[in-house]
């Protein structure tokens with residue numbers, strides 16, 4: 488499999504060469520030169536790791552130990568059950584696909600647990616530098632803790648994460664994990680990462696790698712559970728299913744788009760945003776207009792001003808020559824227009840919708856969902872049609888966002904076992920200013 492840039496001006500590469508970074512030298516993102524087609528009937532009865540291997544081996548065809556890596560990753564021990572992503576049927580035609588049963592209770596674990604093993608097996612010495620507003624950082628740290636040859640430098644906004652998220656990251660005592668709390672907001676963290684990466688000499692000297700949402704391996708790993716969810720929700724391959732996806736950087740739902748192109752009978756992809764609705768606006772109107780700032784919401788992992796993986800979708804629609812032109816326009820004017828594909832529908836959910844949906848799910852089905860999942864369920868139901876099956880992706884466990892659950896239900900969500908005393912564990916982190924030179928010095932002395 489060859490990977491090419493969405494902007495068409497970078498050398499084609501093999502999977503192992505793009506594993507550490509999704510960005511191409513021409514500023515575009517790597518995508519497979521061609522999306523492989525699969526025969527779905529041969530996949531229906533496979534276990535999660537078997538299915539994952541069948542799908543991933545098409546994208547990661549130059550990883551020699553892939554089968555072992557995949558079987559070591561997707562275990563009942565790491566994900567709570569043999570099913571890894573269990574489907575819960577709420578009523579006929581309405582399902583919840585549980586993606587939050589990994590070590591950090593968010594769907595990011597599904598991809599990052601695999602990435603951790605792929606990084607270690609590559610045998611390269613690596614310093615992973617990332618910025619997080621919560622879920623990605625903890626999932627990356629749990630996936631990389633204690634791995635040989637790998638160090639993690641994770642920037643997070645000082646005193647802005649939920650107490651649970653903070654405790655998850657800062658309580659890790661592994662010597663290869665460095666939590667850096669930046670005096671500033673998430674955007675400041677991201678700017679620092681960009682500044683360090685812009686210094687090519689520094690980046691090469693310290694083998695700086697990334698685990699951000701544009702990493703192709705993450706997308707590929709997420710394709711797998713669309714297949715798993717489809718098979719669990721249907722009896723035979725003639726049925727179609729729609730998926731409702733709470734969306735931020737367009738990584739999760741883009742994986743659904745890839746699954747559909749591989750031949751999975753997905754009827755519609757229902758995209759849900761929170762108050763940061765740049766993608767809802769696009770899929771309703773065809774106008775993509777990036778925002779200057781993000782609004783802080785109660786589904787914080789979807790708080791984005793532009794959606795990194797969106798470029799991959801546009802490339803699949805119009806090809807790389809046109810992408811280069813559209814992104815030039817975006818840089819100059821902050822927007823472009825392109826008619827959206829009809830396999831997508833979208834909607835927007837607010838804080839009040841989130842609370843109402845959490846209450847409704849609880850009273851109707853006795854199920855507590857997290858605020859992000861609630862955005863997806865709200866918009867999914869808004870587009871539901873009778874006689875059609877809808878699978879809503881559950882992207883985090885409610886325990887991670889207890890303040891909003893308390894506001895909705897008047898009580899704390901249940902804690903999964905093993906997390907009871909999380910906030911009382913000793914924490915360690917280094918507080919730094921928004922200063923790229925100081926960050927580089929820190930990396931230099933700890934790499």
Ligand SMILES: *Cc1c(COP(=O)(O)O)cnc(C)c1O
Nearest residue numbers: 622735736737738739788882883
């Ligand atoms: C990251 C995240 C999302 C958004 O996913 P994208 O791939 O960025 O669209 C939604 N919900 C939760 C809980 C997340 O952590």
